[in-house]
Amino acid sequence: MTNPAILTVDDDPAVSRAVARDVRRRYGDRYRVVRAGSGPDALDALREIKLRGEQVAVMLADYRMPQMNGIEFLEEAMDLFPRARRVLLTAYADTDAAIDAINLVDLDHYLLKPWDPPEEKLYPVVDTLLDAWIATPDPSITETRVVGHRWSAPSFAVRDFLARNLVPYRWLLADEPEGGRLLKAAGLTPDDVPVVVLPDGKPLVAPSEAELAAQVGLTTTPTSDFYDLVVIGAGPAGLGASVYGASEGLRTVLVEQRATGGQAGQSSRIENYLGFPDGVSGAQLTERARRQALKFGAELLSAREVVGLEAAGPTRLLKFADGTSIAAHSVVLATGVSYRLLEAPGIADLTGRGIYYGSASTEAPSCAGEEVYIVGGANSAGQAAVYFSRYASRVHILIRSGDLGRSMSRYLIDQIEGIDTIEVHPHTEVMAAQGDGHLERLVLCDGRSGQTRTADAAALFIFIGAQPRTDWLGDAVARDSRGFVVTGADLVRDGQRPTGWTLPRDPYHLESSLPGVFAAGDVRADSLKRVASAVGEGAAAVALVHRYLAGQ
Structure with missing residues (x-):
């Protein structure tokens, strides 16, 4: 694991070297000292650190810098590392600005230049800030991260591919703070999702499965012909x-x-x-x-x-x-x-946005407290019903036949009958799926009476029929x-x-x-x-x- 960073920013090369030297002398065995000569350069360094999933403990920024002064830099840096401790280096004449910055950028401390001797004027301040940061640090992240929207079919496809290939990843919503910070660090917007950030900090925007496989360490090229x-x-x-x-x-x-x-x-x-x-x-x-x-x-x-x-x-x-x-x-x-496609109005439009083929276990936590529907009566459908019953408030199994005994193993039927939150609906078919941007309702039909009804639904998982993947064989x-x-x-x-x-x-x-x-x-x-x-x-x-x- 890379040591957390202490970032120093000063446009004066002599001052920059001096502060980095003094910080490295005291903390270099535990922290990585990163030195930047301007606010923009420092922000570039922070973005790279953010994308690599590393930590920043303390930022020391000079107040008087061209292009971007220390307060402006710290204001933008807060968006990337809100828990990092912030110190402003000022001359005596700028103390009023430093005091104002305490409220503007939630400044932790300001230091007057020069800070000699550092044992009296620099180290006690940084020691206190490091102790405070250690109590509530930004988490280090070494796994792949995926930023996307819950109701985005491409975002689901990326998550499903990684999960099914057993590639560890962390899921972040684009409209939540940490997801937004990652997008900002990569120079992207929520419209660019899904974005996959690799452990080395490399961002992939809407990658294909082949590109994703190659980048996360799966083998895609044969060693022989x-x-x-x-x-x-x-x-x-x-x-x-x-x-x-x-x-x-x-x-x-x-x-x-x-x-x-x-x-x-x-x-x-x-x-x-x-x-x-x-x-x-x-x-x-x-x-x-x-x-x-x-x-x-x-x-x-x-x-x-x-x-x-x-x-x-x-x-x-x-x-x-x-x-x-x-x-x-x-x-x-x-x-x-x-799985055979379910032909009904709305199904294709909402696939990946509340409607899924197969168990799509990555969606289970999102179904907590919701009404979930499963179409199919074979073992795969029964196993999914038992699994989702741990999360959903109620799981509904829809089958066209009269009971589960025709296609499901007895042990699964017994399990389902013993779970109060699973309900089996015989002679029932999905006639339509409805929702604004994601699944919200299903239109169901009773095959015996022909009557239809509308039911609220957070998710629909489809396990019907089986079609072989052989079209590519042609006449071979x-x-x-x-x-x-x-x-x-x-x-x-x-x-x-x-x-x-x-x-x-x-x-x-x-x-x-x-x-x-x-x-x-x-x-x-x-x-x-x-x-x-x-x-x-x-x-x-x-x-x-x-x-x-x-x-x-």
């Missing part, structure tokens, strides 16, 4: 394939467009996964798997979108959205599924009518292998219509949509990759 195995998608299936592929000696790279964990990574608590009797959050489970894959030597590329798959003889070529590509002997498709591999990848025996019809199949054997169980390309997890047609089965399919796919590479 050819691998034994490329795994696309870092959900449970992709992580399972990466762990087994790397641990068994295959040069493996895992490519993820959004965040490690997929939909499972957003789950607040998974309680039916083998080996975790007390449950485990999706983030914890996937972070352990990520570390395990890296330990065995797998590469993990973040914020990289794969847009094409081609066969080039025995090589499988994967194209990225930025025009680059990598090649491999084999590929595991583990891109999972995304066979897919069913819903877009899921068809594999194994399902590709063989009346003894006929799929069109274009060039090998003398039938496709392996998890193999697609393109030899050497396998599918695992939710993206595969007729797969069991559970975390454990996805991990198992990822591991099984690697065993089949070995058979393929051996020419069996």
Whole structure:
């Protein structure tokens, strides 16, 4: 941690050197002495310190300076470091101005020049001010900071990306004092948000996911242009394939467009996964798997979108959205599924501003004491309802069917029935979302009577259906009518292998219509949509990759 700063400002080089020398002699072992020759230069130094999340303990400014006098400087400096102690250096003739400054800039002390000997005239004053500052210092901040608006969809997207990639950050509202001070230090306004301030003080204005990933330490560039195995998608299936592929000696790279964990990574608590009797959050489970894959030597590329798959003889070529590509002997498709869009008036306009797909756990504290609605009746919806019940005054689960038993595990149903603040609304659909700039109301319809009603709502979380992320595959591999990848025996019809199949054997169980390309997890047609089965399919796919590479 960098020591707190003591800032000295004086336009006279001799005086500036003298005050910095005397301060450094007494406090240099505990504080960093920063010297500036003018008010503007000092403000630039303070902005840099602010963006780096460091502290300023005391500011000593000369009164008589061109461009900006000491009082004007301290007035602006207060906006950046309101808790720093302020001292004005004056000549005897300027004492009236110094006294007036006590009220104008909340001056802590003024010192007459010269201050010799410092042991009598300087150090006792600074000692007292440092003791007072230590009692209530500005906090040091070493993590990434995000400044934005609560009802800004781009601000939510940045926060969600960082949270899902387990990058620690501090959230600051642009219209609150600390957020405003950071924006001012960066020379920005609330209209520029979201702004991400990195630990080294570098501000990023409305960064793309790729830019953000590269700046917060996520790997975005492959170390090679050819691998034994490329795994696309870092959900449970992709992580399972990466762990087994790397641990068994295959040069493996895992490519993820959004965040490690997929939909499972957003789950607040998974309680039916083998080996975790007390449950485990999706983030914890996937972070352990990520570390395990890296330990065995797998590469993990973040914020990289794969847009094409081609066969080039025995090589499988994967194209990225930025025009680059990598090649491999084999590929595991583990891109999972995304939640189906809810088609109703107002939903699209308010997405990211009170309406969210998935659990969006970053919004939980903002839901304290509010009415929250969840659409969907599968396990992910049930886990979210239990999680948000810790914050919201009431959680409403909306389902089109008559009860939760058709699609939700019994253990979750029992939990929900035991929580008084969760209410299930069967045969209910969202017809419209309303609000001025953010969600305020929902129009709900009873599917039995056809009657509609309006309900106040602070947030809506959508968990409906599942659509595979396979449009980018085009005709490279066979897919069913819903877009899921068809594999194994399902590709063989009346003894006929799929069109274009060039090998003398039938496709392996998890193999697609393109030899050497396998599918695992939710993206595969007729797969069991559970975390454990996805991990198992990822591991099984690697065993089949070995058979393929051996020419069996």
